[in-house]
Amino acid sequence: MRDWRFWGLALLCLLGAAVVAGRVFELTSEARDDRQVPMPGKLVAVGGGRQLHLLCSGPAGGPTVVMIAGGGTPAVVSYALQAKIARFAHVCSYDRPGLGWSPPAARPLTFDEHVQDLESLLHNGGVPGPYLFAPESFGSLIAIGYADRHPDQTAGAVFLDGVDPQLWFAAVPAQNGWDADARTAAFGAAWRLGVVRLAFAKLAPPWVNVLPPTTRDQLRAVYARPAAGFDEAIQAYRRSPADHRPVLTPAMFGDRPVIAIQHGKTSAALSSTFQAGWAASQARLAAASRAGRVVVAEGADHQVAQEAPDLAARSVREAMIAVAGHR
Numbered sequence: 001m002r003d004w005r006f007w008g009l010a011l012l013c014l015l016g017a018a019v020v021a022g023r024v025f026e027l028t029s030e031a032r033d034d035r036q037v038p039m040p041g042k043l044v045a046v047g048g049g050r051q052l053h054l055l056c057s058g059p060a061g062g063p064t065v066v067m068i069a070g071g072g073t074p075a076v077v078s079y080a081l082q083a084k085i086a087r088f089a090h091v092c093s094y095d096r097p098g099l100g101w102s103p104p105a106a107r108p109l110t111f112d113e114h115v116q117d118l119e120s121l122l123h124n125g126g127v128p129g130p131y132l133f134a135p136e137s138f139g140s141l142i143a144i145g146y147a148d149r150h151p152d153q154t155a156g157a158v159f160l161d162g163v164d165p166q167l168w169f170a171a172v173p174a175q176n177g178w179d180a181d182a183r184t185a186a187f188g189a190a191w192r193l194g195v196v197r198l199a200f201a202k203l204a205p206p207w208v209n210v211l212p213p214t215t216r217d218q219l220r221a222v223y224a225r226p227a228a229g230f231d232e233a234i235q236a237y238r239r240s241p242a243d244h245r246p247v248l249t250p251a252m253f254g255d256r257p258v259i260a261i262q263h264g265k266t267s268a269a270l271s272s273t274f275q276a277g278w279a280a281s282q283a284r285l286a287a288a289s290r291a292g293r294v295v296v297a298e299g300a301d302h303q304v305a306q307e308a309p310d311l312a313a314r315s316v317r318e319a320m321i322a323v324a325g326h327r
Contacts, residue, residue: 019193026194026225033221039101040079040218041094046120053101054094054125055079058086063132063155063323065091065316066122071138071233074100074222078136078305079215084313085134089320092127094118098228108228108235112244115145130155132257132319134312135162136305138233140285145246147253155323156257158315159285160305161297163274164248167281171273172237175230184231197224207306250287257322258289259315261308264298291322 041055055075056064065085069075075082075093085091096114098104109117122131132155133143140162147154190196196203200220208216228235262282267275286292295315297308305312 023193026192026197029194029197030225033225037217037221041101042125043101044121044125046117046124050097050105050117051103052094052096052117052121054092054121054127055082056090056092056125056127057082058088058090060090060128062089062320063130064127065089065320066118066127066131066133066143067091067093068118068133068135068139068142069093069096069099070136072099072227072229072231073136074219074227076100076215076219076222077303079218080211081305081309081312084309085316088317089132090128091134092122092125094121096232098232100222104228108232108239110240110244111141111145111236111246112240114142114236115149115246118142118146119149129153130323132316132323133157134160134305134316136160137163137302138168141165141168141246144248144288148247151252151254154253154256156253156289156319157259157285158312158319159258159260159282160312161261161263161300161302162282162285163278164281164284165246166248166284167274167277169237169245171271171277172233174273175271176234176237180230180234184229184234187229188226191224191226200224205303205306207303248284248288251290253289253292255290257319258286258292259319260285260292260294261304261312261315262294262296263300263302263304264296265301267302269302 039053041053043051044054046052067075067078067082069078075095078093082091082093095102096117097109130153135143135157140159143157144165200223208219211219260282262278270278282294286294297304297311300307
């Protein structure tokens with residue numbers, strides 16, 4: 001019995017030492033990243049004592065392209081695409097609370113609050129309208145919510161494998177169980193103990209390896225530290241009453257350009273329910289404009305902004321030209 005107590009105590013001591021070592025490693029690494037990988041944009045006040053990170057580039061004039069990242073995703077994943085768009089348009093991206101370089105909020109946000117944050121960010125950040133939105137996945141719901149509130153400031157949209165509310169709210173309940181909370185807790189522990197940082201090179205998808213060195217360092221620094229992850233989307237679902245969810249209606253964009261870029265291969269990143277309804281979801285996104293259309297990114301997975309950046313940038317440019325003609 002004494003032997004079991006000894007070895008049990010020894011095991012607990014080893015686990016405790018590993019936790020302390022992992023936590024020290026992570027905090028030290030984060031401090032080093034803060035020195036070596038500075039924030040590329042600026043922090044903008046959005047109310048309630050909160051700030052969001054905003055990065056704009058490209059020439060002034062014409063509608064501003066506003067990029068909106070997917071659920072739990074920092075904007076840095078699309079900086080390479082932003083650089084391509086900046087060659088011909090003024091383009092901005094931002095980090096939602098607790099992602100990228102944006103400080104976390106005191107609590108998770110509802111969809112209404114995500115839209116309000118975007119409203120405040122664009123206004124307080126001095127970002128001129130109208131806006132051509134380029135949202136990814138979950139970010140499409142925020143763009144739709146903004147367009148519904150501000151049609152006069154919405155020039156159009158290029159959905160980068162976006163999702164419409166009908167599919168998202170039908171498919172996400174299956175991911176809203178105890179397993180979602182367990183996954184959030186597991187990833188939170190892995191982040192805080194430096195495990196994600198140590199495994200980053202193995203976890204990173206192939207497109208990360210072809211990024212410019214500066215962008216690759218920024219992405220590593222941001223992804224290696226604790227973040228909301230998929231819990232951001234789950235919490236928005238849990239906290240948003242049914243009558244305060246974004247709604248997509250046919251032709252809500254009128255004749256303004258809408259392009260829905262759809263991934264071209266079966267995606268391992270999407271659940272079977274999402275995958276089964278994805279093509280119909282893209283058709284509904286395109287039908288939000290009388291001038292809407294669907295484009296397939298052949299060979300690309302769900303991350304079309306990263307895996308097909310040339311197609312994405314070309315589609316944004318085509319939408320910009322269409323906006324000029326429409327105006």
